[in-house]
Amino acid sequence: MPKSPPRHVVILAGGSGTRFWPVGRTSRPKQMLALDGDDPRPLLRATYERVKPLCDRKGPFVVAAKRLGAEIRKLIPEMPADRLLLEPVPRNTGPAVALAAHAVACLGGDAPLAVVPSDHHASPDATYRDVLAAMIDRAGESHRLQTLGLVPTFPATGYGYLELGARRAKSPSGAIHAVRRYVEKPALAVAKRYVKGRRHLWNLGTFAFRPSVFLDAFRRHMPEAASALAPLFATKAFRAKLGPAFDACPSQSVDYGVMEKARDIEVLVADFDWDDLGSWDAVARHARSDPRGNSLRGTDVALDATNCLVRTDDGTAVALIGVDDLLVVRTKDALLIARKGRGEDVRRIYDALKLAGRLDLLT
Amino acid sequence: MPKSPPRHVVILAGGSGTRFWPVGRTSRPKQMLALDGDDPRPLLRATYERVKPLCDRKGPFVVAAKRLGAEIRKLIPEMPADRLLLEPVPRNTGPAVALAAHAVACLGGDAPLAVVPSDHHASPDATYRDVLAAMIDRAGESHRLQTLGLVPTFPATGYGYLELGARRAKSPSGAIHAVRRYVEKPALAVAKRYVKGRRHLWNLGTFAFRPSVFLDAFRRHMPEAASALAPLFATKAFRAKLGPAFDACPSQSVDYGVMEKARDIEVLVADFDWDDLGSWDAVARHARSDPRGNSLRGTDVALDATNCLVRTDDGTAVALIGVDDLLVVRTKDALLIARKGRGEDVRRIYDALKLAGRLDLLT
Numbered sequence: 001m002p003k004s005p006p007r008h009v010v011i012l013a014g015g016s017g018t019r020f021w022p023v024g025r026t027s028r029p030k031q032m033l034a035l036d037g038d039d040p041r042p043l044l045r046a047t048y049e050r051v052k053p054l055c056d057r058k059g060p061f062v063v064a065a066k067r068l069g070a071e072i073r074k075l076i077p078e079m080p081a082d083r084l085l086l087e088p089v090p091r092n093t094g095p096a097v098a099l100a101a102h103a104v105a106c107l108g109g110d111a112p113l114a115v116v117p118s119d120h121h122a123s124p125d126a127t128y129r130d131v132l133a134a135m136i137d138r139a140g141e142s143h144r145l146q147t148l149g150l151v152p153t154f155p156a157t158g159y160g161y162l163e164l165g166a167r168r169a170k171s172p173s174g175a176i177h178a179v180r181r182y183v184e185k186p187a188l189a190v191a192k193r194y195v196k197g198r199r200h201l202w203n204l205g206t207f208a209f210r211p212s213v214f215l216d217a218f219r220r221h222m223p224e225a226a227s228a229l230a231p232l233f234a235t236k237a238f239r240a241k242l243g244p245a246f247d248a249c250p251s252q253s254v255d256y257g258v259m260e261k262a263r264d265i266e267v268l269v270a271d272f273d274w275d276d277l278g279s280w281d282a283v284a285r286h287a288r289s290d291p292r293g294n295s296l297r298g299t300d301v302a303l304d305a306t307n308c309l310v311r312t313d314d315g316t317a318v319a320l321i322g323v324d325d326l327l328v329v330r331t332k333d334a335l336l337i338a339r340k341g342r343g344e345d346v347r348r349i350y351d352a353l354k355l356a357g358r359l360d361l362l363t
Numbered sequence: 364m365p366k367s368p369p370r371h372v373v374i375l376a377g378g379s380g381t382r383f384w385p386v387g388r389t390s391r392p393k394q395m396l397a398l399d400g401d402d403p404r405p406l407l408r409a410t411y412e413r414v415k416p417l418c419d420r421k422g423p424f425v426v427a428a429k430r431l432g433a434e435i436r437k438l439i440p441e442m443p444a445d446r447l448l449l450e451p452v453p454r455n456t457g458p459a460v461a462l463a464a465h466a467v468a469c470l471g472g473d474a475p476l477a478v479v480p481s482d483h484h485a486s487p488d489a490t491y492r493d494v495l496a497a498m499i500d501r502a503g504e505s506h507r508l509q510t511l512g513l514v515p516t517f518p519a520t521g522y523g524y525l526e527l528g529a530r531r532a533k534s535p536s537g538a539i540h541a542v543r544r545y546v547e548k549p550a551l552a553v554a555k556r557y558v559k560g561r562r563h564l565w566n567l568g569t570f571a572f573r574p575s576v577f578l579d580a581f582r583r584h585m586p587e588a589a590s591a592l593a594p595l596f597a598t599k600a601f602r603a604k605l606g607p608a609f610d611a612c613p614s615q616s617v618d619y620g621v622m623e624k625a626r627d628i629e630v631l632v633a634d635f636d637w638d639d640l641g642s643w644d645a646v647a648r649h650a651r652s653d654p655r656g657n658s659l660r661g662t663d664v665a666l667d668a669t670n671c672l673v674r675t676d677d678g679t680a681v682a683l684i685g686v687d688d689l690l691v692v693r694t695k696d697a698l699l700i701a702r703k704g705r706g707e708d709v710r711r712i713y714d715a716l717k718l719a720g721r722l723d724l725l726t
């Protein structure tokens with residue numbers, strides 16, 4: 001067997017914290033928070049450690065907003081400076097992935113890379129790494145865009161789906177199929193059919209490709225953005241040109257802008273424990289709980305309480321009496337008490353506070 | 364009409380804060396907290412201001428634990444030093460009332476006094492003052508122990524009751540009857556009969572008497588305590604003798620020790636808005652609420668929430684989503700979330716924390 005090219009992984013660390021208020025703030029977005037069960041590590045740190053064994057000795061790349069640079073360097077002190085790619089202004093994931101693809105291209109050899117979210121739950125770590133390795137290797141062999149699909153375990157209406165096309169190959173981590181089409185978040189009845197039909201997968205927003213393959217697709221499907229970023233693509237000293245290029249670049253996600261328009265995309269059909277940790281409800285699902293379903297910390301006391309998630313970030317004591325199914329999140333300046341299942345509405349609290357001018361509670 | 368003797372009022376400011384955790388602490392018992400609806404004044408301060416117009420220019424007496432002395436002086440800076448009676452060790456209300464009776468006796472003239480709790484809701488203020496004035500005046504005329512009974516408005520099982528005897532006199536604030544007997548906290552069926560029968564009143568733990576009349580009864584019914592306190596009773600310079608006298612004195616309430624044993628007690632049948640503010644549930648009943656039944660403060664946000672009481676003592680923001688009937692109390696080191704109706708169980712949280720050695724959360 002020929003020696004594989006080096007594998008690279010790019011972690012997209014954009015994203016906001018609006019659904020994780022009051023812990024999540026503009027200065028502490030979701031990926032900077034410890035939201036994965038009882039793992040004390042912020043999601044980005046956990047993701048970094050999860051994928052690092054796949055990479056060369058300099059480790060994964062991280063793409064993030066410039067304003068988070070100092071925080072991220074503190075969180076991952078071992079990361080070499082040239083692996084941190086800072087977006088001067090937010091332009092969604094399309095330009096971010098293009099920037100990452102170019103940074104990898106600059107290393108020479110058109111070595112394939114995986115692009116992964118920084119704020120999901122994925123386990124076991126080794127299984128997840130094997131999946132990424134299989135995607136990267138397939139991207140290297142096939143010169144095609146690769147995406148990751150997960151066998152759905154319930155009829156989720158909050159995720160996008162991928163419809164399977166013909167089987168193309170097998171990998172140690174699952175079959176590789178053509179993608180027939182992308183499906184937006186479906187209605188429940190439709191999602192139920194998908195789960196039964198076994199022809200649809202959850203779209204995990206995780207990709208792999210050779211830089212040249214992605215940048216070709218980017219130029220074709222996001223021509224305006226590609227034109228704005230052209231000065232970057234022309235040089236290895238692209239960091240100096242980030243400001244004006246991003247300023248001029250339109251905002252679009254890599255999903256809408258590239259993946260859903262490109263032809264001949266392949267999907268690896270994977271199966272591991274995954275959650276997008278989209279709200280406090282998801283955090284509650286992954287948190288260790290006592291026999292009454294309560295996720296408490298050492299100083300907390302529960303009396304006739306069941307199925308409550310309690311999070312404090314300051315070691316204070318919480319006492320529950322006769323309450324059920326609550327999400328309780330306390331910070332030094334705020335407190336959230338939501339009924340379980342209402343985690344999505346935390347965004348509305350965020351918006352209400354913004355409207356009320358309480359930026360002190362949001363930043 | 365002969366000129367009435369001066370009226371004195373003694374405020375009993377003992378009591379603990381266990382049912383008002385986490386705001387209530389051993390160092391901040393109930394009477395030091397603002398628990399009466401939206402009144403920003405601690406209960407003791409509100410009581411002081413409520414009864415002051417009845418008193419001579421030096422105002423009411425306050426009996427309290429010695430350890431609270433500094434706090435009380437800060438709370439009521441206008442109170443002359445000789446109106447503050449500090450118990451060196453807690454001995455319940457029997458010895459406290461005897462001490463107060465002696466202090467009033469020392470002023471000369473055997474002028475009658477009222478003894479009132481420091482931690483109740485009573486309104487309107489003027490009505491309450493009229494009731495106390497009527498009790499004091501009757502105590503002065505009749506040379507009998509007076510107690511205060513309130514026409515019950517619901518079959519409370521948490522209060523003691525007084526059974527009415529023969530009518531003795533009338534006063535501007537209600538009829539004065541003999542007390543036939545005291546009834547401990549009754550079962551619900553019994554309490555319902557009491558409300559219907561109109562022969563039973565809530566016992567408010569509020570008394571009036573001439574010092575000589577009380578001290579006679581005290582010596583008769585609490586002879587051991589009276590003997591321990593005898594050195595006090597022998598001198599106007601009683602403050603110097605408080606330590607050893609209280610040390611030697613047994614602990615007993617004035618209700619059990621004196622009032623329930625004494626004969627020929629009279630009760631004023633009163634009718635005003637009253638609550639013993641026994642728990643956070645009572646606080647919720649008296650707090651102003653919005654049309655959805657929520658008692659919130661300025662920075663709080665409620666989304667599909669009803670009938671929730673929110674109290675924070677630090678100006679932090681609370682957000683509620685989809686929750687009903689909660690008592691939410693936040694301090695800088697703790698948080699209580701209880702279902703409404705479970706306020707009595709806060710004491711169990713207090714006990715659990717004590718057992719766990721978390722004195723930092725209780726003091």
